[in-house]
Amino acid sequence: MVVEIRIDRVSKWFGGIKALDNVSLEVSRGEVIGLIGPNGSGKTTLLNILRCLLKPDRGWVEISGVRLNGMDPERLADLGVASIYQFPRVIKDLTVAENVALAVLKRQKNLWRAELLAIEYLKDVGLGGKAHMLAAKLNRYEVRLMELARAMAMKPRVLLIDELLSGLSEEEQREIRGLVRSYLDSSGATAIWVEHAIGSLVREVDRLVVLNYGSLIADGEPEKVIRDQRVIEAYLGSYTIA
Amino acid sequence: MELFDRMVSLILLPLIYSPLYVAVSLGFNILFSSTRIINIAYGDLVMIGAYTAYWLYAIYKIPPIASIPVAAVIGIFIGYVMYTIIYNRILASGSVSVIEEQSIIATFGLSMAIQGVVAYLWSPTAVSYTYLEQGVAIGSILVPLNVFIIMITGVIMAFTTYILLYRTYIGVAIRGIIQAPRLALDIGLNTSKIYMLASIISTVLPVVAGAAISMRVQINPFMGVEYLVIALVITALGGLGNPVGSLVGAILYALMDSAIGYLLPPGLKLFYLYTLFLLVLLVRPTGIMGRPQVVR
Numbered sequence: 001m002v003v004e005i006r007i008d009r010v011s012k013w014f015g016g017i018k019a020l021d022n023v024s025l026e027v028s029r030g031e032v033i034g035l036i037g038p039n040g041s042g043k044t045t046l047l048n049i050l051r052c053l054l055k056p057d058r059g060w061v062e063i064s065g066v067r068l069n070g071m072d073p074e075r076l077a078d079l080g081v082a083s084i085y086q087f088p089r090v091i092k093d094l095t096v097a098e099n100v101a102l103a104v105l106k107r108q109k110n111l112w113r114a115e116l117l118a119i120e121y122l123k124d125v126g127l128g129g130k131a132h133m134l135a136a137k138l139n140r141y142e143v144r145l146m147e148l149a150r151a152m153a154m155k156p157r158v159l160l161i162d163e164l165l166s167g168l169s170e171e172e173q174r175e176i177r178g179l180v181r182s183y184l185d186s187s188g189a190t191a192i193w194v195e196h197a198i199g200s201l202v203r204e205v206d207r208l209v210v211l212n213y214g215s216l217i218a219d220g221e222p223e224k225v226i227r228d229q230r231v232i233e234a235y236l237g238s239y240t241i242a
Numbered sequence: 243m244e245l246f247d248r249m250v251s252l253i254l255l256p257l258i259y260s261p262l263y264v265a266v267s268l269g270f271n272i273l274f275s276s277t278r279i280i281n282i283a284y285g286d287l288v289m290i291g292a293y294t295a296y297w298l299y300a301i302y303k304i305p306p307i308a309s310i311p312v313a314a315v316i317g318i319f320i321g322y323v324m325y326t327i328i329y330n331r332i333l334a335s336g337s338v339s340v341i342e343e344q345s346i347i348a349t350f351g352l353s354m355a356i357q358g359v360v361a362y363l364w365s366p367t368a369v370s371y372t373y374l375e376q377g378v379a380i381g382s383i384l385v386p387l388n389v390f391i392i393m394i395t396g397v398i399m400a401f402t403t404y405i406l407l408y409r410t411y412i413g414v415a416i417r418g419i420i421q422a423p424r425l426a427l428d429i430g431l432n433t434s435k436i437y438m439l440a441s442i443i444s445t446v447l448p449v450v451a452g453a454a455i456s457m458r459v460q461i462n463p464f465m466g467v468e469y470l471v472i473a474l475v476i477t478a479l480g481g482l483g484n485p486v487g488s489l490v491g492a493i494l495y496a497l498m499d500s501a502i503g504y505l506l507p508p509g510l511k512l513f514y515l516y517t518l519f520l521l522v523l524l525v526r527p528t529g530i531m532g533r534p535q536v537v538r
């Protein structure tokens with residue numbers, strides 16, 4: 001198996017807070033990893049290190065064999081890495097199609113054609129009808145769908161997803177889970193998918209990894225991991241169980 | 243007919259000038275909001291355009307209409323040079339406050355240097371020339387023909403800039419960067435190319451505007467400051483990072499400018515303008531049209 005993402009003994013401090021404590025993780029090409037953990041356990045920090053937005057204080061990270069520590073984040077898209085952030089990143093004054101078109105402009109410089117391409121991706125997530133609306137008009141669910149289409153439009157080899165399901169209804173979560181899963185199946189992309197709730201990714205991912213206070217406390221088959229005593233305690237210790 | 247004449251001079255004439263103001267403020271607005279670079283030498287670019295048209299006319303008898311394309315080429319060149327020599331170094335810091343600070347310091351020095359060199363080469367004394375001065379009567383008011391050239395130049399510049407911003411990929415990318423600098427990085431847009439284009443837009447517009455306006459103003463090495471303030475006021479009025487705001491801001495500015503001229507004694511124009519600018523910042527810091535929300 002080819003290792004697509006390699007995280008090796010990574011630690012990260014914010015002042016006195018140790019956000020990540022000696023975390024190691026290897027993700028094979030095409031594998032879909034679920035990363036869960038209570039609030040503040042370091043999930044976003046780990047993704048941001050992979051996005052080159054943060055530099056690890058100790059250890060190193062690698063995607064497709066390329067060392068990332070301190071790399072210019074501008075080069076990440078060339079490596080085939082796409083991100084969906086915990087907090088939506090929408091350009092409200094552009095149309096929905098333009099928001100997605102920006103992601104294909106790298107390979108299609110003609111705005112008109114880029115928009116047509118963008119509309120195809122929007123149709124895939126069921127937003128075809130809203131392509132020409134201003135993005136400011138979308139509700140939270142539609143924004144997340146748009147961001148999914150934008151990530152898909154980049155044809156990523158590696159997809160980093162952060163709390164895509166938070167704040168959505170059961171119905172909406174089910175819909176998005178299905179879309180992401182079928183996209184990952186058909187594209188063969190490698191993914192790290194962060195969610196907060198313990199049960200949210202059991203059926204969607206190949207492997208489930210749990211962070212608690214910056215440490216990796218479990219890594220394995222989803223069904224087993226959610227029954228792991230340490231995982232349950234970590235979630236009980238914090239105030240949320242879902 | 244008294245009232246009609248007054249309307250012409252107080253409302254119609256200012257409106258004729260407003261497209262040029264739109265263009266002048268767009269250049270400043272686009273550069274600042276996409277890169278956070280504040281170009282204090284912005285007004286001096288208008289001055290350079292004005293001298294270009296003046297010298298081409300005085301020496302070679304080339305009419306200002308023909309020197310406008312020359313001014314555009316000079317503007318492109320200056321934008322390219324400013325980007326490669328100054329801006330890309332400042333932008334490399336990646337920090338908003340550093341970019342704002344360093345760009346003010348660097349372009350303030352540049353402004354002083356440009357004014358000094360121009361004053362030394364061509365003397366600080368104001369010059370002017372006449373071209374298409376003959377008037378068209380609107381009511382009983384004679385409007386010089388050159389005013390219409392200024393208007394058409396402004397309309398063409400503003401229109402082209404809007405097409406560029408709203409209907410080309412690089413324009414959509416610039417608007418994207420204005421609102422989500424980080425996101426642009428994530429999706430792999432070539433930011434340096436986009437910043438260079440923003441720099442070029444921000445020099446072509448004022449240089450060409452200077453060439454056009456030179457038919458109607460006293461040209462001197464220090465005339466630029468008025469246009470810097472105009473760009474600031476209109477941008478503040480219309481909303482930073484909001485290209486449509488520049489349009490609204492310019493019309494408002496032109497009307498207020500004419501009202502100020504009508505109601506208050508002349509000579510303190512810059513003082514009034516700056517007061518207006520401060521008032522806008524105090525009362526409505528995001529401008530009348532609002533500022534796009536920036537996602538970081």
Ligand SMILES: Nc1ncnc2c1ncn2[C@@H]1O[C@H](COP(=O)(O)OP(=O)(O)O)[C@@H](O)[C@H]1O
Pocket residue numbers: 014017018019037038039040041042043044045046
């Ligand atoms: N930029 C930052 N500055 C200071 N502390 C931070 C920063 N980012 C995260 N932290 C802290 O690091 C810890 C992990 O945060 P984060 O990775 O966002 O957790 P999660 O995504 O799992 O909720 C938290 O205690 C958080 O307060």
Ligand SMILES: [Mg+2]
Pocket residue numbers: 043044045086162
């Ligand atoms: Mg998080």
